[in-house]
Amino acid sequence: MKNVALFGAGRIGRIHAGNLAALPGIQLKYVCDPATAAAADLAGQHGAQVSSVDAAFADPSIDVVAIASSTDTHSDLITRAAHAGKHIFCEKPVDLSVARAQACADTVKAAGVACMIGFQRRFDPTFNEARSRLDRGEIGTPEMLVVTSRDPGAPPAEYLKASGGIFRDMLIHDFDIFRWILCVDGDEADTLHATGSCLTDPAIAAVGDIDCTAVTIRTKAGRLAQINTSRRAAYGYDQRFEVLGSTGMLQCGNHRPSEVVQSDAKGVRADTPENFFLQRYRDAYRLEITHFFECLQSGAPFRTSIADGVAAQKLADAAAQSLALGQVVKLS
Numbered sequence: 150m151k152n153v154a155l156f157g158a159g160r161i162g163r164i165h166a167g168n169l170a171a172l173p174g175i176q177l178k179y180v181c182d183p184a185t186a187a188a189a190d191l192a193g194q195h196g197a198q199v200s201s202v203d204a205a206f207a208d209p210s211i212d213v214v215a216i217a218s219s220t221d222t223h224s225d226l227i228t229r230a231a232h233a234g235k236h237i238f239c240e241k242p243v244d245l246s247v248a249r250a251q252a253c254a255d256t257v258k259a260a261g262v263a264c265m266i267g268f269q270r271r272f273d274p275t276f277n278e279a280r281s282r283l284d285r286g287e288i289g290t291p292e293m294l295v296v297t298s299r300d301p302g303a304p305p306a307e308y309l310k311a312s313g314g315i316f317r318d319m320l321i322h323d324f325d326i327f328r329w330i331l332c333v334d335g336d337e338a339d340t341l342h343a344t345g346s347c348l349t350d351p352a353i354a355a356v357g358d359i360d361c362t363a364v365t366i367r368t369k370a371g372r373l374a375q376i377n378t379s380r381r382a383a384y385g386y387d388q389r390f391e392v393l394g395s396t397g398m399l400q401c402g403n404h405r406p407s408e409v410v411q412s413d414a415k416g417v418r419a420d421t422p423e424n425f426f427l428q429r430y431r432d433a434y435r436l437e438i439t440h441f442f443e444c445l446q447s448g449a450p451f452r453t454s455i456a457d458g459v460a461a462q463k464l465a466d467a468a469a470q471s472l473a474l475g476q477v478v479k480l481s
Contacts, residue, residue: 153177153211216237224253239265268322280330288394294374294391296323301425303350303353323378342477344362347359347361
């Protein structure tokens, strides 16, 4: 039996709490959140206790911490967990600062604890099947990647004000997909160009952010990626990518509530995509936490390491720099 302390009782914390509670051999012992009412409600649902951060770290029976709290707490909690000898699962990002994220990675390595970063898209069954086919060589050598990532609507302006900007908050997932799919055989990003606009809501511009972006990345081996994102898609949560290889192409489409297509005299109709990430990635969240504990048990490497978290953050920083300068940024 492994005992877990969960930090964060918001919407991501609730997802992880439910998935933790469903795993055999796992006991969600503590829920920690400054919003004590939310922590008490979530703890009550899963037979856990409300705890302070200090008490959770001081409890020698806690084997694992799951960090689903606000972004600005991640690096401190990772560092404290490493010093306390606890294994770590942490939602993205490690930190909004590359320097602090790298310092966390160094601390984790020195402490000898395991740390996985929650890039849940790598665990999406559709996306993972594409990666498996790439690994089997079914489309030859991957050469180009096109990622489309569009939210149905933007978060509140107050959230965006502290989010670190669209590249660090939203596109960090797409940068991780880029590395996962296109950076094979040690290849990595060489140059990056990013541009963007505020097209959906002037309140986003008022807090210094943008809501639509176009990013082009060239790897050291010459592979190309294009990422287009928007904070507004009237038809639902739009999550697609296609990868072109030397002998074929793989396309990963949206998930829909049903796959029924109705054809009649009025036209041909199908369901719009899943409403938001909580629905689109429900299976991915469950599979990633299962993977975490399976790897702890077996000693196998995580699919998403803290090094991946640092690498994605470097791309996010490069994109922000490219937008500010209006020019291509060299990464290597």
